[in-house]
Amino acid sequence: MRREILVSAMPRESWVVLLEDEKLVEVMLERPDQDRIIGDIFLGRVEAVLPGIQAAFVNIGTEKAGFLHASDLIYDEDSQEENEKGGRRGRPRARKYPPIQDHIRKGQSLLVQVTKEPIGSKGPRVTAQVSLPGRFLVYMPYSENVGVSRRIEDRVQRAKLRQIAKKILPRDSGGIIIRTVSEEVTEKKLEKEFKRLRQRWTKVLASSESQSAPAAVHREAQLISGVIRDLFSDKFEAVRIDSKAIYNEVLEYVKSVDPELRDRVHLHEGQEPLFDKYGVGEEIQRAFERKVHLKSGGHIVIEPTEALVSIDVNTGRFTGKGKKKDPEKTILLTNLDAAREIAK
Structure with a gap:
């Protein structure tokens, strides 16, 4: 399988695309005005401790306080041994955490890291288990x-x-x-x-x-730097970048950590835009549409909500193949087609 990373960097937004055998499999977008905070570390202040749901709200300076669950606190390794031992007949029990109210209090300063971006009326999810x-x-x-x-x-x-x-x-x-x-x-x-x-x-x-809390104490790498750090390896044939400045940054980083990969970093030059040259421009537009049509004739409808992302799969005008149409096969084929599209 031939895998490539395409990077398009502009002043107001950065795009990263992953290709497998010249087919789009993943799209990532970052804009400066989005104020991306996932992975950032903050010195927060505990605003409220709620024993009823075993959670706390931590002010980290964002519009909404961060949500900290008891499972995301730091515990002594030995303090949970009894809770993790086998139950009847040696069966392992579900992990049970010590009461959150015994470990943190309102007004306390706490070092936390964002694990999930805020969405809608919900604040970010945070953890005290920093990495x-x-x-x-x-x-x-x-x-x-x-x-x-x-x-x-x-x-x-x-x-x-x-x-x-x-x-x-x-x-x-x-x-x-x-x-x-x-x-x-x-x-x-x-x-x-x-x-x-x-x-x-x-x-x-x-x-x-x-x-003094609340304050940011560490910022995680931006999109492009994070992708190169986390994904780029000898499993990728190439990284193609349309910005000279970003190309130089990536090349210097690769030389310092994995010099054998430096020949796989390429600067895209010429009049034709990078994404157009590799035929992914239209696919990217389709990926952000609410309704996505499938090759089989069916379609999926994507509805993001605060709690989850709902995806409705419809057979649409696809009623099966051949004279003897089997409803079960029609549904199976539509679902397989949808699964490939949803994974993008």
Whole structure:
């Protein structure tokens, strides 16, 4: 499978498109006026603690207070052992968290990270379990876990990476998760990135100690930087960028973290727009429409709400193939067609 990343950067918006065998599979958009905060870390102030729903509202300086559930607090690893032990006949029980009111109080300052953007009348979702993502690993300063991405399936390689992770991680310094792109990475590279993330965490703590809540203490990477950091690997044939400035930034970053990939970073030049050249302009417009027509003749209707995104699948004028039309086959074919379109 041939995979490519297309990046179109303009002053008022940035677009990132993922292609598989020249077909559009994902679109990402970012505008400066959207004030994207997912991944950002704030020094917040607890406005209310609600034992009834085991949650709290934390003022982080946004229009609506952040929602913090009991499951997103930091607990001592030993404090939950009894709750996680097996129940009758050794069956594992559902995890039960200590009462939230025993751990935080109104007016308390708390370091939190945004995990979900605000939508409608709801504020952002936040967690106290802060993590700092790098290219090769994710650093979790409040955890003691050492993990390896599930996408790395080889057992021998997983065991090897886990041993390296434990080796580079000083005692009582947090936890880390080895990311998928680290499958063939050396111990030296992992250690270098860990030290860089640890240093970043030190700066976050220093910033939080010098400010009063609510205040932003760390901003997550913007869309393009995040995509290159998180997705770009040897599994992609190329990254094509239509902005000289962004191209130079990406190239310098790739040279510093994964120099063998630098020849896959390309600057798009010429009069024809990047998305038009690769035939994805019209597909992008279709992806943002409320009603999307399917190749089979059916259609889907997408309705975003505060609680969920509703997708209605309709067979439309598609009634099946051949003289003997089977309703079950018609529904199955329409649903398969819809599933491919919804995944975009």
